[in-house]
Amino acid sequence: MTSDSIADRRHFIAENTVVIAPPHTPELRLHLATEAIELWHKTEEDLGALGLPPPFWAFAWAGGQALARYILDRPELVAGRRVFDFASGSGIVAIAAGMAGATSVTASDIDVFALEAIALNAGLNGVTLETSSSDVIGRLDIEADVVLAGDVCYEQPMAGRVTDWLAALAAGGRQVLIGDPGRSYLPRERLESLAVYEIPVSRALEDAEVKRTSVWRFPGA
Template identity: 60%
Template sequence: MTPRGIADPDSFIRTETARLAPPLVPEITLHLATESLPIWQRTEEELGEIGLPPPFWAFAWAGGQALARYILDHPETVRGKRVLDFASGSGLVGIAAAKAGAAHVACADIDPFAHAAIALNAALNKADAVTVLTTDVVGTAGSWDVVLAGDIAYERDLAARVFAWLQALSARGADVWIGDPGRSYLPRDRLEKVADYAVPVSRELEDSEIKATSVWRPRR
């Protein structure tokens, strides 16, 4: 049974967040947590009872901010193309792709609350090209021209599985772009760096207030 007070994800998100612009991407407004610990603690207590993951969707993570910034500054990366925003969270990167002129953007996440957050944030930014993809896409071939992935190298086994899939997509011709703030399991030997950013972040979530963050792509 869904815990009382969070039966409606839309209402929960509207109540627990504020409309804020990520520091590195002021063109986009998202429903974000104003403080990290309260929403994290509440979701651990309540959402955890129904098996949902932590509220990654409530924060603009450094990897996503850097990747969104890169896309907005280099719209030719996605313009007119079919785009997948993998592990989308808030939808930040996918919304950036839509604003940069992507023909269609599928924002994929396995968290039902992320699905609601993506839809709310896409509507807030009038990103009509964005749709929500609710299935686990890892391992699928897909028909995307561009695959975007922000901050996905924080857990060893997951990173190994995801990067093998991204490498396969790249080998089949998809353009793969990755935003990462120095997470432990980024396979740097298989990637080439294309841009660096200094991303303001919350000290409650990270080990510093500015994260040196890079955009990468697989070596061809």
């Protein structure tokens, strides 16, 4: 098997996931992996691409579930507005925004497998959205009223770059929300807490069965 075409990538996703509802967003159905470690190895072996990005798209991470839940419960945050979902992964947050009535939704991820997973998952939920593979960190010309980011502070170098950029977008007048399950590199002192959830997670991924997960807002100008 190769990853040369959309059909190949979609076949790989379909063969290695099942369609299920994430525990904290039962309204949604997503292609998700049930065996974390096996898929990590299978991705490298089957595609013959050592060093391929880990399949973050195959899991409903706690930060994304919390942010999606927050949006579904408060559709007025995105209804009639343009939404940009950064590091979209499975697309759970972008899809929630579409279901909540956003005028347009762009799901951004640099992993081409994520883009195909997002497209498949959007179709499962009857949501229309755009996808983008561009590296947008640092860009302040994002065409959106609301910027969303689920669980992006798991690595120190990336967390610093991303949160500086998100803070700049907020200072420019956009509503910027982030979902985070207590990652070490989240700059809590720069954020306003909006909600806290107890999210069921995979012990293989998180070394826990439940993660206390918060939704935060970057203060605007």
